[in-house]
Amino acid sequence: MAKAVGIDLGTTNSVVAAISDGQPWVIPDENGEAILPSCVGLGADGKLLVGQEGIRQYAAAPERTVKSIKRQMGTNHKTSLGDREYLPQEISAIILRSLKQRAEKALGEEVTQAVITVPALFTDAQRQATKEAGEIAGFEVLQVINEPTAAALTYDFRNEETERVLVYDLGGGTFDVSIVEITGDVTEVLASHGNNRLGGDDFDRRLQLHLIELFYQKHQVAVPEDAAIQARLLRAAEQVKIDLSQHAFTAVREPFLVSQKKKALHLEADLSRETLETLLKPLLMETLSAIDRALADASMQAKDLDRVILVGGSTRIPLVQSLVSEHLGQAPVAGIEPDLCVALGAAIQAGVLSGESIDAILVDVIPHSLGISAVSDTVYGLRPGMFSVIIPRNSVIPISRSEAYSTTFDDQDMVEVNIYQGENAIAKENVPLGSFLIENLPLRPAGDLKIEVHFDFDHSGILAVTATEQGHGQQSSLIVENAATSRLSSQDLKQSRADIDSLFEVELDEDTGLDAEEDIEDD
Amino acid sequence: MSENHTLLGLLPGATPAEIKAAYHAKLKEFPAHKHPQEFKAVRSAYEILQKELQQTNEDFFAISPSKVKLDRQALQGLRNRVASKLEVSLAELIQLTF
Numbered sequence: 001m002a003k004a005v006g007i008d009l010g011t012t013n014s015v016v017a018a019i020s021d022g023q024p025w026v027i028p029d030e031n032g033e034a035i036l037p038s039c040v041g042l043g044a045d046g047k048l049l050v051g052q053e054g055i056r057q058y059a060a061a062p063e064r065t066v067k068s069i070k071r072q073m074g075t076n077h078k079t080s081l082g083d084r085e086y087l088p089q090e091i092s093a094i095i096l097r098s099l100k101q102r103a104e105k106a107l108g109e110e111v112t113q114a115v116i117t118v119p120a121l122f123t124d125a126q127r128q129a130t131k132e133a134g135e136i137a138g139f140e141v142l143q144v145i146n147e148p149t150a151a152a153l154t155y156d157f158r159n160e161e162t163e164r165v166l167v168y169d170l171g172g173g174t175f176d177v178s179i180v181e182i183t184g185d186v187t188e189v190l191a192s193h194g195n196n197r198l199g200g201d202d203f204d205r206r207l208q209l210h211l212i213e214l215f216y217q218k219h220q221v222a223v224p225e226d227a228a229i230q231a232r233l234l235r236a237a238e239q240v241k242i243d244l245s246q247h248a249f250t251a252v253r254e255p256f257l258v259s260q261k262k263k264a265l266h267l268e269a270d271l272s273r274e275t276l277e278t279l280l281k282p283l284l285m286e287t288l289s290a291i292d293r294a295l296a297d298a299s300m301q302a303k304d305l306d307r308v309i310l311v312g313g314s315t316r317i318p319l320v321q322s323l324v325s326e327h328l329g330q331a332p333v334a335g336i337e338p339d340l341c342v343a344l345g346a347a348i349q350a351g352v353l354s355g356e357s358i359d360a361i362l363v364d365v366i367p368h369s370l371g372i373s374a375v376s377d378t379v380y381g382l383r384p385g386m387f388s389v390i391i392p393r394n395s396v397i398p399i400s401r402s403e404a405y406s407t408t409f410d411d412q413d414m415v416e417v418n419i420y421q422g423e424n425a426i427a428k429e430n431v432p433l434g435s436f437l438i439e440n441l442p443l444r445p446a447g448d449l450k451i452e453v454h455f456d457f458d459h460s461g462i463l464a465v466t467a468t469e470q471g472h473g474q475q476s477s478l479i480v481e482n483a484a485t486s487r488l489s490s491q492d493l494k495q496s497r498a499d500i501d502s503l504f505e506v507e508l509d510e511d512t513g514l515d516a517e518e519d520i521e522d523d
Numbered sequence: 524m525s526e527n528h529t530l531l532g533l534l535p536g537a538t539p540a541e542i543k544a545a546y547h548a549k550l551k552e553f554p555a556h557k558h559p560q561e562f563k564a565v566r567s568a569y570e571i572l573q574k575e576l577q578q579t580n581e582d583f584f585a586i587s588p589s590k591v592k593l594d595r596q597a598l599q600g601l602r603n604r605v606a607s608k609l610e611v612s613l614a615e616l617i618q619l620t621f
């Protein structure tokens with residue numbers, strides 16, 4: 001039987017893990033590196049560069065290197081690389097394909113199935129794009145699960161007493177907080193909240209702006225909008241962040257950053273942890289309000305929590321740890337691998353789904369409310385276009401729910417059902433998922449016809465909607481696999497899989513010849 | 524109410540701990556990815572039972588009409604006793620007044 005793996009497809013780093021003898025373990029590359037930077041580049045010679053190789057050329061050739069593609073997932077953003085344009089899921093597929101290769105090499109067998117993780121707050125379109133990325137890479141995607149939930153699956157302090165755990169997951173590009181109840185083998189998510197656009201990348205960019213400011217203060221010269229210079233600054237900013245997470249002070253030296261009338265200008269500055277904290281604090285305060293909302297959704301208070309777990313590379317920042325401890329009145333659990341536990345948890349779930357003998361039961365929730373646009377009674381009287389929630393956020397999935405609606409006008413012969421996802425009371429302010437019509441309704445006075453709208457949300461996140469006219473049984477239905485923009489046809493999917501395959505084949509052909517050279521470079 | 528109890532294999536009056544244990548046992552029997560229909564039924568039964576528990580807890584503190592039945596005989600006796608003390612003849616009343 002082919003193996004199933006768990007993959008943490010991160011904004012900055014990705015990790016693959018598998019199950020052996022009932023235990024999850026992270027699969028390293030040939031050099032023993034567990035982490036694959038989520039970076040894809042094309043060398044000057046057209047060679048595919050994934051991971052560390054991509055990072056290495058980033059400052060020199062940012063136009064041929066793609067970083068943080070996860071931020072574009074679910075959109076139609078096109079990235080040019082060589083002579084082809086790529087969708088976000090295609091770039092992600094290259095990363096996944098590389099991890100697949102790594103796993104197959106290490107396990108010595110074909111790997112065809114995977115569980116891939118996404119931030120809890122990812123929308124339907126973003127989840128769908130992630131699933132597609134897996135399919136393009138040649139995986140059967142068993143399930144797309146939430147990152148903080150996966151992290152909770154690796155929780156080691158299990159016993160028959162129920163424990164309530166808060167998982168604070170701050171990664172390279174996204175932030176999630178989940179409240180989880182753990183009893184023996186059962187892991188139940190009570191509530192999730194977060195921000196799809198907050199993470200280490202934002203901290204780096206904030207610091208980059210600060211470095212630009214420092215440079216201007218010293219030389220009275222603005223740093224030009226040049227991609228290569230900005231890439232150098234961004235890399236310097238990231239290094240400052242990492243240094244200041246371990247030390248109280250650090251120095252930045254970027255010699256010959258800008259040349260002004262034949263004179264080279266250098267960036268030289270000393271930075272303190274205090275400066276970093278002043279810059280980051282406003283961004284981090286938002287995560288604390290997300291904690292409060294998740295607690296409120298779980299009908300809990302901070303004092304009800306038994307433990308706090310920190311996940312994601314950005315939780316290494318001391319300010320994150322102190323803000324969270326202070327806010328919750330308890331120190332986070334030590335000894336959790338913040339970079340690896342998401343992939344390990346995904347491997348556990350992959351093991352469960354592929355029939356390995358692992359006792360783990362996962363009960364997860366839906367992160368966004370689902371509903372339709374309807375005329376609703378508000379404080380201003382009856383208003384059209386209001387969001388009528390059918391499945392409230394944080395409901396356990398899979399779930400089926402129905403709601404009855406009635407006609408608004410006399411002799412109304414059709415009803416349009418518009419489906420949305422979100423939390424805004426105005427339907428249009430939420431994410432549209434699709435719509436359909438029920439036609440040829442019998443002519444009746446307003447309010448006389450009852451229409452039942454049934455939502456069915458399955459465990460892989462696919463929503464099926466059915467509307468039935470109750471008196472006469474007129475029925476109409478829609479499967480919302482992804483009504484948003486990026487759904488690829490099976491033909492497109494096949495094509496992009498072939499294209500990406502060929503990129504890898506070029507790499508394989510050249511691999512043998514380049515091996516010696518690479519080893520020298522690595523040393 | 525007993526329908527939800529039956530579904531989870533519980534007797535009426537089960538404690539919160541018993542309800543949770545039964546729910547977890549059913550989760551193991553019917554994992555969501557293999558038995559979505561059964562899972563949904565188990566989950567909704569559990570949610571209803573939890574809601575009921577919560578209501579009982581809330582009711583304990585809520586102001587509610589007294590459920591104690593009055594003993595009619597004792598009440599009549601009390602009334603008679605009070606009345607006998609209040610019954611005053613006209614002669615006595617005149618005497619008391621002047």
